[in-house]
Amino acid sequence: MSAPPSLKGLQAFEAAARRGSFAAAAEELSVTPAAVSQSVRGLEAQLGRALFHRVNRGITLTEAGREALPRLTAAFEELHGVARLLAGARGQSRLVVSVPPSVASGWLSTRLADFLARHGPCDLALRGEEDPVDFDRNSIDLRMTYGAFHYPQMTTEAMVTDRAFPVCSPGFKNRRGPLTGPSDLMGAPLIHTDWGPVAASFPSWRSWFEAAGVSVNRRVERGLSASSSQAAIDLA
Numbered sequence: 583m584s585a586p587p588s589l590k591g592l593q594a595f596e597a598a599a600r601r602g603s604f605a606a607a608a609e610e611l612s613v614t615p616a617a618v619s620q621s622v623r624g625l626e627a628q629l630g631r632a633l634f635h636r637v638n639r640g641i642t643l644t645e646a647g648r649e650a651l652p653r654l655t656a657a658f659e660e661l662h663g664v665a666r667l668l669a670g671a672r673g674q675s676r677l678v679v680s681v682p683p684s685v686a687s688g689w690l691s692t693r694l695a696d697f698l699a700r701h702g703p704c705d706l707a708l709r710g711e712e713d714p715v716d717f718d719r720n721s722i723d724l725r726m727t728y729g730a731f732h733y734p735q736m737t738t739e740a741m742v743t744d745r746a747f748p749v750c751s752p753g754f755k756n757r758r759g760p761l762t763g764p765s766d767l768m769g770a771p772l773i774h775t776d777w778g779p780v781a782a783s784f785p786s787w788r789s790w791f792e793a794a795g796v797s798v799n800r801r802v803e804r805g806l807s808a809s810s811s812q813a814a815i816d817l818a
Contacts, residue, residue: 591625594618595633596654599643652720659707659721676705681726684812686710690726728784746785749818764794772805775814 597607597618604615604622611618626633633647643651663676681690686708694706709715714732715725730738748767755761758770768791777784791798808814 585628587628588621588625591621591628592654593658594621595625595647596651596658598622598634598641599647599651600655603641656719656721676707678707678709678721678723679726680709680711680715680720680722680724682712682728682810683710684810685726688812688815744785746790748790749815751818754818764791764796767791768796768798768802772802773814773817774803774805774807775811776807776809 594607594611594617597610598604601607601610604618608615608618622633631646632644633650634641635644679690687710690708694708698704698706709720709722713727715722717725717736725733725736726741727733728744730736750758750761761767761770772787774787775784787802788798791802806817808817
């Protein structure tokens with residue numbers, strides 16, 4: 583019977599994968615980056631599979647690493663909770679909030695300080711991930727999503743209604759202007775958001791032009807494409 587994976591190696595892998603580097607993991611675990619790297623390599627050797635791609639002194643998760651990370655993170659969070667309970671630590675409420683990545687980086691993260699000021703300190707985990715998510719497996723308390731179609735069995739509440747409109751940088755407007763109406767944008771280089779294979783009818787340039795009464799052709803689908811709305815805004 584083979585020995586179970588090293589707990590030290592699992593801890594080093596989880597911290598490095600979650601923080602994005604051996605150096606950040608080392609700071610969290612109060613060890614050296616070399617020790618983290620050695621622990622991860624030992625774990626990979628024990629498992630017989632790579633957990634990281636090592637490219638240009640950086641690391642990215644392999645498919646096996648991506649599959650293992652959420653479950654390991656949940657397991658270590660549970661262990662920390664048990665440790666606090668056994669130590670008699672005063673418990674704080676814990677809230678796990680799951681949101682699309684663009685919402686996490688472009689909107690919600692700037693509003694958390696006000697939330698904590700209003701409601702007091704709590705253990706809050708903010709997860710940026712695409713739909714659909716597994717509430718039970720990842721211990722998610724609240725999911726912010728675009729539409730309710732991914733979660734028909736869940737209780738949903740409408741928070742805001744979006745409004746789609748074109749934006750550009752002042753320099754772009756100066757070079758391409760004047761832009762006086764929707765038809766003026768037909769020949770402009772457009773930036774698209776690729777919402778992914780699980781998306782429904784999210785806003786697109788085609789739907790915006792059609793709503794504005796502008797006849798469209800295949801040219802409207804050409805141009806730059808980004809994997810999130812925040813990335814599309816950054817490109818603009």
